Amino acid sequence: MAAIAYAAYAGAQSMGYNWQWNRVTPYLLKISETRFTPGVLFDGLAASVLLSSVAFVIAIAVGGVIASLRQSELIVGRWTANIYLEFIRNMPLLVLLYLFYYVLGPIFGMDRYWASILCLAAFHGALISEIFRAGLASVPDGQREAGRSLGLTTPQVYRFILVPQALRVVVPPLTNEAIHLIKNSSIVSVIAVVELTTVGRNIISKTYMSFEIWLTVAAIYLCATLLLTMFASKIETRLTQSLRTTTDIKTIPLV
Numbered sequence: 001m002a003a004i005a006y007a008a009y010a011g012a013q014s015m016g017y018n019w020q021w022n023r024v025t026p027y028l029l030k031i032s033e034t035r036f037t038p039g040v041l042f043d044g045l046a047a048s049v050l051l052s053s054v055a056f057v058i059a060i061a062v063g064g065v066i067a068s069l070r071q072s073e074l075i076v077g078r079w080t081a082n083i084y085l086e087f088i089r090n091m092p093l094l095v096l097l098y099l100f101y102y103v104l105g106p107i108f109g110m111d112r113y114w115a116s117i118l119c120l121a122a123f124h125g126a127l128i129s130e131i132f133r134a135g136l137a138s139v140p141d142g143q144r145e146a147g148r149s150l151g152l153t154t155p156q157v158y159r160f161i162l163v164p165q166a167l168r169v170v171v172p173p174l175t176n177e178a179i180h181l182i183k184n185s186s187i188v189s190v191i192a193v194v195e196l197t198t199v200g201r202n203i204i205s206k207t208y209m210s211f212e213i214w215l216t217v218a219a220i221y222l223c224a225t226l227l228l229t230m231f232a233s234k235i236e237t238r239l240t241q242s243l244r245t246t247t248d249i250k251t252i253p254l255v
Helices: 002-014 040-071 075-089 093-108 112-137 141-149 154-191 196-207 210-247
Strands: 029-031 036-038
Touching (some): 040 196, 141 154
């Protein structure tokens, strides 16, 4: 990272670029006599987090439906899920965004904001469905058979037996997928949805401070994803400890 930073600095110096870091501060924080208020860059970060959060919730629902269809005994359900997965996984995210905005948007009356949310949800829902499928596959088949032998229906087997055990497996990769979604949310700037990258582009169009603004935007994304990564690591550690505690078998000596 130090080498990349030095190369960028040397390249800018060879171009005769005039660094103006002092002009970046108002876009981060607005300092008045009584208080500090966030600048437009942090407003853009808040918009990115909100957009990503809504898309992530919908993606979890989509992933759950697709994972259930893949586990279904119906051939139509399995084929539908497989076609969806193959289409999404083999489609570039940018092309998928254009498809949602320029094709599906006018048909269903979606504005650019909801088109971007549904595009991200559809793309990451396919990835989350694989996480759910792997989590369900990690539960031994004997658990499913035991539930059916007790007279539980299929929804009850999933609700009371499979999902609680698979939850410990899927939570860590789900948090990583949330980080991935926040990074991918920057692509919606190509259709002028207001978020961090779009705000950065608007500032550059006014100030021509390309180096300073893009480096600041990159630092904000880096700090946000690092915080989420630390949070994901703590969750994974706690789940691992909980799993070890519940799976430890204490033997009672025979008298």
